[in-house]
Structure formats: C-alpha cells, structure tokens
Amino acid sequence: MSFLSRLIGPRVRCDHCGRTYKPNLTDKALPSGGAVRRFTCPHCGTVTIVAVITPRGVELQKRIQDLDLSDRGAREALARLRAELKAEVRRP
Ligand SMILES: [Zn+2]
Numbered sequence: 001m002s003f004l005s006r007l008i009g010p011r012v013r014c015d016h017c018g019r020t021y022k023p024n025l026t027d028k029a030l031p032s033g034g035a036v037r038r039f040t041c042p043h044c045g046t047v048t049i050v051a052v053i054t055p056r057g058v059e060l061q062k063r064i065q066d067l068d069l070s071d072r073g074a075r076e077a078l079a080r081l082r083a084e085l086k087a088e089v090r091r092p
Pocket residue numbers: 014015016017018019041042043044045046
C-alpha cells in the first residue's frame with residue numbers, strides 16, 4: 001500500500017514497528033529557513049516526513065496566518081497565497 005493511501009483515514013501503520021496510531025502533524029523549522037512537516041510514531045519514535053516546505057513557503061504560511069479575514073479582499077489574497085504556497089510544498 002502506498003504512503004498516501006495509508007494516510008487516508010484517521011490512523012496510519014508504522015513502517016518500523018507495525019503498530020497503528022493517529023498521526024499528529026507538526027512543522028519543524030530547518031536552519032535554511034524552510035521546514036519539514038512530519039509526524040512521529042508514539043510507540044517507537046520513527047519520524048515520517050510528509051512534506052518539505054521551502055523558506056518562501058514558510059514565509060507564505062506566515063502571511064496566510066496574519067491575514068485578517070474580516071477585511072475586504074482578504075479572501076482573494078488568501079486564494080492567491082494558497083496557490084503560491086502549493087508550489088513551495090514538496091513531497092519528500
Ligand atoms: Zn513505530
């Protein structure tokens with residue numbers, strides 16, 4: 001089964017210890033300014049990297065978080081930033 005099909009549904013099976021768990025995704029900052037999105041098996045500590053985010057992608061995420069959605073035009077800005085962000089997030 002591929003990694004992506006294993007991700008569908010609330011639980012994943014650990015490649016290392018074979019136990020299942022609900023992944024808790026976190027972003028870890030890299031010295032480059034980018035980040036990796038990952039989750040850790042609570043049973044054996046195996047880390048699975050889901051996505052690599054470029055430094056520009058991290059900056060775009062911050063801008064998305066800082067958007068005031070009550071502001072006129074913010075929704076358009078959000079759609080544009082999300083489209084830009086997509087190009088800055090890569091599968092490992
Ligand atoms: Zn494990």
